[in-house]
Amino acid sequence: MLPAPSFWLLLAVSVPAFWAVPERWRMRLLAGVSVAAVAAAAPWVALGLLAWVITFFFLLRDPRTRRVAFVAFFVGLLLQLAAFKYLPPALPGWFGADFVVPLGLSFFTFKLLHYGIEVVRGRLEGHRLDELVAWVFLFPIFTAGPIERLDHFLAERQPRWQMDDTVAGLTRIMHGLIKKFVIADVVLVGWMITPDPLDALASIAGPGVGPWLQAWRFLGLSFLGLYMGFSGYCDMAIGASRLFGLRITENFNWPIVARNPSDFWQRWHISLSAWCQSYIYLPMIGLTRNPYLAALVTFLVMGMWHAGSVHWLLWGLWHATGVVAYMRWQRFKRRRGWRRLDQGPLRYAGVPLTLAWVSMAHAFTAFHGRGTVWDSVRLIAKCLWIDLPAVP
Structure with missing residues (x-):
């Protein structure tokens, strides 16, 4: 539709x-x-x-x-x-x-x-x-x-027509159209080597700084394109609903400035992550008393929610690994009393690391239905300056 x-x-x-x-x-x-x-x-x-x-x-x-x-x-x-x-x-x-x-x-x-x-x-x-x-x-x-x-x-539905809802709805629709059809489909695609992951993988073969940078360029722009496209669709959907006086749940809150993987999932696909927190993560915590296992199960379910493929399962495992690692890091910092790491400019050091981590996750979903899991592994390895053969 x-x-x-x-x-x-x-x-x-x-x-x-x-x-x-x-x-x-x-x-x-x-x-x-x-x-x-x-x-x-x-x-x-x-x-x-x-x-x-x-x-x-x-x-x-x-x-x-x-x-x-x-x-x-x-x-x-x-x-x-x-x-x-x-x-x-x-x-x-x-x-x-x-x-x-x-x-x-x-x-x-x-x-x-x-x-x-x-x-x-x-x-x-x-x-x-x-x-x-x-x-x-x-x-x-x-x-x-x-x-x-x-x-x-x-x-959150409004009983009477209000000009504010109409203006806000139309403005939101316009934002969504620009995000999806200008920024995602024209600008970001134009900056990519190629939108096709298999062509991108072939173009970054070989050693050196150039292929390494091109691998990051492909994954970074692919992630930004996904963000602009998906959030653009959500803007259009939320704006259209607002015309009926319906104030629908927000789905994105600037995930590109997230400081850690947990913060990212409070900003990205908010309605899905909130649903999974309510009906998977919290019940798993109550059942197992193990937040790490609960996080793993939650993200595997999120991956399967998107598609029943190994690529999406690995995407879920990748994000679970990031969140669990961050939880462990927070626990380690508390034990050592390293509170200063969360203060001042140092607290923003996690922004580029988080962006890099979530961009690398796109290596799995980019090849869903188009390539093999090994292709995904090769692309991630290239980002880490490792060259892997085309056939394992």
């Missing part, structure tokens, strides 16, 4: 209609428009997801069936995610090369898991079916997030 011409046309028609109808009809209108938008792009996804939402809305409301329904809900969502996202790459002969993962699968799975967990905990009471459907299907954020939580969605 976003940013196809049909998306902008739908937005231009639905926003005035949304504010023109009485307040009690607005969520119903937005729910209907959003379901129609998803159905136009992927009819079976819309039909199946709507059936999920309606069925479990009623089953989870009844205290007598709530826990049993939640177990079925939880298992069903995970089986659906596995069937569509993880089995096809594992069994390519069964699914064929033209198999397509259902639209928005990862995002709506995590949203619905949040919904089921919070309903069972008794923290989501008093919402209507039309509000739930509008939240699940909200067309500006359906395909690329952020992963909005239902309680935030309901609490």
